[in-house]
Amino acid sequence: MGRLDGTVALVTGASSGIGEASARALAAEGAAVAIVARRGERLRALGGEIADAGGTALPVEADVSEREQAEAAVAEAVAELGRLDVLVNNAGVMLLGPIHEAPVEEWDRMVEVNVLGLLYTARAALPHLIEAAAGEPRRVADLVNISSVAGRIARKGSGVYNATKFAVGAFSESLRQEVAGRQVRVSLIEPGAVATELQSHNRDEIRKQIEKRFEQIEILQAEDVADAIAYVATRPPHVAVNELLIRPSGQEG
Numbered sequence: 057m058g059r060l061d062g063t064v065a066l067v068t069g070a071s072s073g074i075g076e077a078s079a080r081a082l083a084a085e086g087a088a089v090a091i092v093a094r095r096g097e098r099l100r101a102l103g104g105e106i107a108d109a110g111g112t113a114l115p116v117e118a119d120v121s122e123r124e125q126a127e128a129a130v131a132e133a134v135a136e137l138g139r140l141d142v143l144v145n146n147a148g149v150m151l152l153g154p155i156h157e158a159p160v161e162e163w164d165r166m167v168e169v170n171v172l173g174l175l176y177t178a179r180a181a182l183p184h185l186i187e188a189a190a191g192e193p194r195r196v197a198d199l200v201n202i203s204s205v206a207g208r209i210a211r212k213g214s215g216v217y218n219a220t221k222f223a224v225g226a227f228s229e230s231l232r233q234e235v236a237g238r239q240v241r242v243s244l245i246e247p248g249a250v251a252t253e254l255q256s257h258n259r260d261e262i263r264k265q266i267e268k269r270f271e272q273i274e275i276l277q278a279e280d281v282a283d284a285i286a287y288v289a290t291r292p293p294h295v296a297v298n299e300l301l302i303r304p305s306g307q308e309g
């Protein structure tokens with residue numbers, strides 16, 4: 057018996073990294089998972105893998121930074137899978153570098169995905185989470201927002217990424233208070249360095265700087281963070297894990 061049997065989860069950014077690992081982890085706990093991202097082929101491959109393992113997965117191609125697409129993804133998940141108990145708001149981009157003379161398109165992308173995409177998806181999911189929390193099988197629902205250590209500590213060279221993740225923290229705390237009385241738990245996960253595709257989208261010189269910063273330490277795997285997400289979503293109904301900061305053991309800042 058899985059601890060999420062009879063429930064439905066939606067994971068954004070499920071085509072790679074933390075989202076992909078989280079979808080697997082939640083499916084292994086028994087949740088039917090709607091897996092959302094832009095790269096449909098990757099989603100279909102993951103969906104096949106989850107189905108082969110005896111789970112249920114619904115690939116949904118969507119760009120969450122487009123409000124209609126975020127709303128349609130949530131609507132499709134509910135229409136196809138019947139309800140929504142867990143939202144993992146994970147889709148994100150990290151494009152680092154100095155603020156002075158930065159390519160403004162990089163800022164636009166980060167704000168659109170990390171902030172607006174997360175807000176649109178949360179808003180679309182909330183009525184369904186509130187409904188799921190009012191009944192069986194769990195009498196609780198989960199909205200898990202993926203922030204970062206960068207949402208707690210600002211650093212030179214990551215100002216706008218910091219700004220987007222600080223925004224995620226502020227939004228999460230406000231929403232937590234708003235829905236606490238309705239058995240919807242809002243959780244903030246703040247990973248340190250994780251081995252995913254995230255840094256690969258940076259300009260060459262920036263990517264090299266990121267690699268250099270972490271070359272001496274063993275960084276986290278996506279599964280380590282997925283484990284934390286599954287932990288949060290499988291607590292008994294009276295336990296809300298509001299915030300989880302999770303760094304590689306060797307990461308200082």
Ligand SMILES: NC(=O)c1ccc[n+]([C@@H]2O[C@H](COP(=O)([O-])OP(=O)(O)OC[C@H]3O[C@@H](n4cnc5c(N)ncnc54)[C@H](OP(=O)(O)O)[C@@H]3O)[C@@H](O)[C@H]2O)c1
Nearest residue numbers: 069071072073074094095119120147148204250252253254
């Ligand atoms: N890796 C780290 O060190 C680290 C540390 C702290 C926090 N985080 C956070 O963890 C989250 C996941 O990142 P990751 O490390 O797993 O990186 P990743 O492997 O690059 O995954 C990012 C995911 O977001 C999706 N995505 C990007 N733009 C999207 C859009 N417009 N609409 C829908 N999906 C979109 C990508 O899918 P498509 O390209 O297919 O759309 C991909 O599935 C991010 O919020 C990131 O800020 C990561």
